[in-house]
Amino acid sequence: MDSIIDRRQQPRGKNLGNRQRFLRRARSHIRRSIRENLRERGVSDADQGGAVAIPEDEVHEPQFGQDPDAGARERVLPGNRDFVEGDRIQRPEGGQGGGSQGSDSGEGEDSFTFELSREEFLDVFFEDLELPDLVKSRVSGESAAEPRRAGFTTTGPPVRMSLERTMRHSMARRVALGRPTQAAVEAMERELEDLRSGRIQPADGRAAETRIAELEAMLTRAQERRRTVPFIDPIDLRYSHVESVPKPVSQAVMFCLMDVSGSMDEAMKDLAKRFFILLHLFLKREYERVELVFIRHTQYAQEVDEEAFFHSRQTGGTIVSSAFDEMLRVIDERYPVDDWNIYLAQASDGDNWPQDLDRCPRVLSEQVLPLCQYGAYVEVARGAAAGAGLLGGGNSDLWRSYDAVTQQHEHFARRRIADPGDIFPVFQDLFRRKGVTT
Amino acid sequence: MRLGTSEVSTQQPLFETGDWTVSDLHRIQEAVAEIGENELGLATYRNRIEVITSEQMLDAYASLGLPHMYRHWSFGKRFAHQEGLYRKGLTNLALEMIVNSDPAVCYLMEDNNATAQTTVLAHAAMGHNHFFRNNQTFQEWTEAEAILDYAEFVRAYVAQCERAYGLDAVERTLDAAHALQEQGIDHVIARRRYTVDEERQRLAQRRVAEREGEHELWRVTTHFGEAEAEPDPEREAEARAMTLPEENLLYFLEKKAPLLAGWQRELLRIVRNLSTYFEPQRQTKMMNEGCACWCHYTIMHRLRDKGLLTEGAMLEFLHLHSSVVAQPPFDHRGFSGINPYALGFAMCRDIERLCTEPTDEDWAWFPEIAGNQEPVATLKRAWADFRDESFIRQFLSPRLIREFHLFRLDDDPSEDAFVVGAIHDERGYRRVRQALAANHDPSEIRPRIEVVDADMRGTRELTLRHTVRRGRTLDALEARRTLRQLAFLWGYPVTINEVDEDSGEVIARHSEAAPRS
Incomplete structure (x- = not known):
């Protein structure tokens, strides 16, 4: 006998093991691809997953096969319209028209494109940043949910039953369906009793028997009705x-x-x-809504969009405090301190105009940081890409001028970075404060 | 179209709308099987019908249809590829998939409506299943009752190897084995196959032998002449079969590669066995689909005649059917070779016609079956005894060649243009048929590669020969890449000579040095 099995409810992800092996094999290419990809992505949509292209070669599965362009062969094709035997047909340019995949151009002619999920994307991203596992799950995990009342439903566990709502529906139904009340029935019973015992006579002068018969009929009907229309019906439950x-x-x-x-x-x-x-990912996790403001500066500062922030070049000197002034202006204009948690992330190569070295830490310490939840400064080491060591260069002017700020403010952190792995420690305090031990 | 012929259609239709439940499927399958088994006399394996989601169908694609498969990145790649195409809406998923096993596992997509499910049950659970059970190629090469257990055993064994020897080592070996899987099939003598129990026993023995420091390899290759404690007839037979030339590269490497560890030999054996299991499907693709399409077409019409299908469902079916068996002409944008569904179905219908309403031409071409009035029995004999190549050679009729407007296009590099070699006319029928059969002949379309020499006393270089017919040499880049895999398994240099069949001259040679490390 044939059997039919419904497998639709079975756990998904049967192919996960194969998927992991595939990603593992293509790992180095995926990393490179993501690195390039990051350049095109915005800060806020960096964790979206997406298409990744890797060279076909890396995941090619070779087999012995005939070269479709070599040797003689006869093909049989359908749909002849007007050819007759012996007709000659010009060869199409560049080999045969039909489906040749052979390549003789060597390596790397094709790429294999596939979708990377958000989790897989973050995984690779974090791997570069050398994030501790706990932080990873904290940053990438789905946001925690909180139970909140949301009206009433007709089904649910007994403990959630709403007595008030249920009774309201019960009463409405009883009234609508004309269920006699207990009091009405009792009144009839009392009257019947009194009539029978002769204590009272019908007021309209009829014979007591007539009234008794009438009352009995009414009472039976009322009791019948009470039986058929229950006090509480399952449809009342809320x-x-x-x-x-x-x-x-x-x-x-x-x-x-x-x-x-x-x-x-x-x-x-x-x-x-x-x-x-990374800071944005963290904030997204902690706050329902995170806005980004990009301020770039040379000797004067300017709020710009993300594209201009990362890609346009400007020339000029460097006055760091101008950026703080601009930031204070934007806060004043759009982000009232009472409504917004303010975070500061500053990146620089450590240059500052000597005349500003005094004012800059003062503005930061006295005006900016008191408004902020947290501030972080990274100093990108010169020649970071070339892999120059951190220890080689002396302290920059800006770095030194921040010494006092760091001591005064616990919620300010700074760090010099030369490769992605150095970034995370600057946030260590931040994550620790939020209850994650790393 | 006629409605209700011999019997009065008093029965209720199986379904009125497109929706279905699992209990509907039961009723549909019963009605389909009633016609298939009792009226057409199809003999199938028991069916295990599984309703699955599109994601599970993608899973099934990736693991080549088997419910269990060992893990390998290439399956993940296949999945990612198919998923990408599916997401973009470039391909539709198959409506069904069926595994050649006993019981036959038949997957139905949940997205199919009731008409499609009925079609699919008739197509796969009846048609393919009958073909699997009765076709000689499948009988010879596969063991339907063992494959599900075997697949599960294989998955567990590969996982065990991964734990014991590491993902990388296992992956490296499987990569190399996969590259040679088409050269892992015995085309001449089918070797004895093992059941899962025997396979487990053999593994246990191998483990004992390894623990005792024996090397099966040396026992087989160098001590073979010496009397063993108990002469094993099977091992002797295998040794005889090892004499060169050997066309089964995976078999040869499993037995003779000097440096492989025991588990690596087992992996080669697994890839070889699975490749052998899938071989009949490659050789009978067109017939198999033809059989299934003929079955669904016939069964659906019978269901309609019995009043079990509404006219609406029937129209829906015909729409589905005609899109499956469509054959675009060669110059059409959608052309991608001969559609095996189209040709297979047309040939089965044509055989039916030959048996019942033959023309004078058919009497001349098919004297043994024309007008025998036994279409179903004739079809069943054909399905049992042939594979694509011989089926075409035997049954492709002039009428069908005309219907498909088939013509032969000759591509000879010595000519400066393609030449039309034959068309659908009196002079051309046989030549077209001949060429189409050759296009379906595995020995024509696959390169013929053998091991011819292994210099075991000297450099240990392995020499292969590719017998080149009519100048069809190997794709050089692919050959080099595949040789690299082969050299990894062999452990020493490997060379392949491409030798012209007629002159015996070496046309090309590819070599790969011994693998480093």
């Missing part, structure tokens, strides 16, 4: 409905400040971008 809603968290604004003077090259900006992305 349950409080509880929905999981994302944790009620407020909003945050993240200020990305970057020195864009000529001394910051593309590689340094890429590194800074990763720093911004």
Whole structure:
């Protein structure tokens, strides 16, 4: 006998093992591809997953096969219209028309494209940043939900039954269907009793028997009705409905400040971008709504969109405090301190105009940081891409001028970075404060 | 179209709308099987019908249809590829998939409506299943009752190897074995196949032997002449079969590669066995689909005649059917070779016609079956005894050649243009048929490669020969890449000579040095 099995409910992801092996094999290419990809992505949509292309060669499965362009063969084709035997047909340019995949051009002619999920994407991203596992799950995990009342439903567990609502429906139904009340029945019974015992006579002067018969009939009907229309029917039941809603968290604004003077090259900006992305991922996890403000500066500062922030070049000197002034202006204009949690992320190569070295830490310490939840400064080491060591160069002017700030403010962290692995420690305090031990 | 012929259609239709439940499927399958088994006399394996989601269908694609498969990145690649195409809407998923096993596992997609499910049950659970059970190629090469257990055994064994020897080592070996899987089939003598129990026993023995420091390899190759404690007739037979030339590269490597560990030999054996299992499907693709399409077409019409299908469902079916068996002409944008469904179905219908309403031409071409009035029995004999190549050679009729407007296009590099070699006319029928059969002949379309020499006393270089027919040499880049895999398994240098069949001259030579490390 044939059998039919419904497998639709079975656990998904039977292919996970194969998928992992596939990603593992293509790992180095995926990393490279993501690195390139990051350049095109915005800070806020960095974790979206997406299409990844890797060279076909890496995942090619070779087999012995005939060269479709060599040797003689006869093909049989359908749909002849007007050929007759002996007709000659010009060869199409560049080998045969029909489906030849052979390639003789050597390596790397084709690429294999596939979709990477958000989790897989973050996995590779975090691997570069050398994030501790706990932080990874914290940053990438789905946001925690909180139960919240959301009206009433007709089904639910007994403990959630809403007595008030249920009774209201019960009463409405009883009234609508004309269920006699207990009091009405009792009144009839009392009257019947009194009539029978002769204590009272019908007021309209009829014979007591007539009234008794009438009352008995009414009473039977009433009792019948009470039986058929129950006091509580399953359709009356109402349950409080509880929905999981994302944790009620407020909003945050993240200020990305970057020195864009000529001394910051593309590689340094890429590194800074990763720093911004990581902070943004963290904030997205903590707050319902995160806005980004990009402020670039040379000797004067300017709020710009993300594209201009990362990609346009400017020349000029460097006055870091101008960026703080701009930031204070934006806060004043759009982000009232009472409504917004303010975060500061500053990236620079450490240059500052000597005359500003005094004012800059003062503005930061006295005006900016008191408004902020947290501030982080990364100094991108010159020649980061070339792999220059951190220890080689002396402290920059800006770095030194921040010494006092670091001591005064616990919620300010700074770090010099030369490769993606250095970024995370700057946030260590931040994550620790939020209850994650790393 | 006529409605209700011999019997009065008093029965209720099986379904009125497109929706279905699992209990509907039961009723549909019963009605389909009633016609298939009792009226057409199809003999199938028991069916295990599984309703699955599109994601599970993609899973099934990736693991080549088997419910269990060992893990390998190439299956993940296949899945990612198919998923990408499916997501973009470039391909539709198959409506069904069926495994050649006993019981036959038959997957139905949940997205199919009731009409499609009925069609699919008639197509796969009846048609393919009958073909699997009765076709001689399948009988000779596969063991339907063993494959599900075997697949599960294989999955567990490969996982065990991964734990013991590491993902990388296992992957490396499987990669190399996969590259040679088309050269892992015995075309001449089918070797004895093992059941899962025997396979387990053999493994246990191998483990004992390894623990005792014996090397099966040396026992087989160098001590073979010496009397063993108990002469094993099977091993002797295998040794005889090892004499060169050997066309089964995977078999040869499993037995004779000097440096492989025991588990690596087992992996080669697994890839070889699975490749052998799938071989009949490659050789009978067109017939198999033809048989299945003929069955669904016939069964659906019978269901309609019995009043079990509404006219609406019937129209829906005809729409589905005609898109499956469509054959675009060669110059059409959608052309991608001869559609095996189209040709297979047309040939089966044509055989039916030959048996019942032959023309004078048919009497001349098919004297043994024309007008025998036994279409179903004739079809069943054909399905049992042939494979694509011989089926075409035997049964492709002039009428069908005309219907398909088939013509032969000759591509000879010595000519400066393609030449039309034959068309659908009196002079051309036999030549077209001959060429189409050759296009379906595995020995024509696959390169013929053998091991001819292994210099075991000297450099240990392995020499292969590719017998080149009519100048059809190997794709050089692919050959080099495949040789690299082969050299990894062999452990020493490997060379392949491409030798012209007629002159015996070496046309090309590819070599790969011994693998490093």
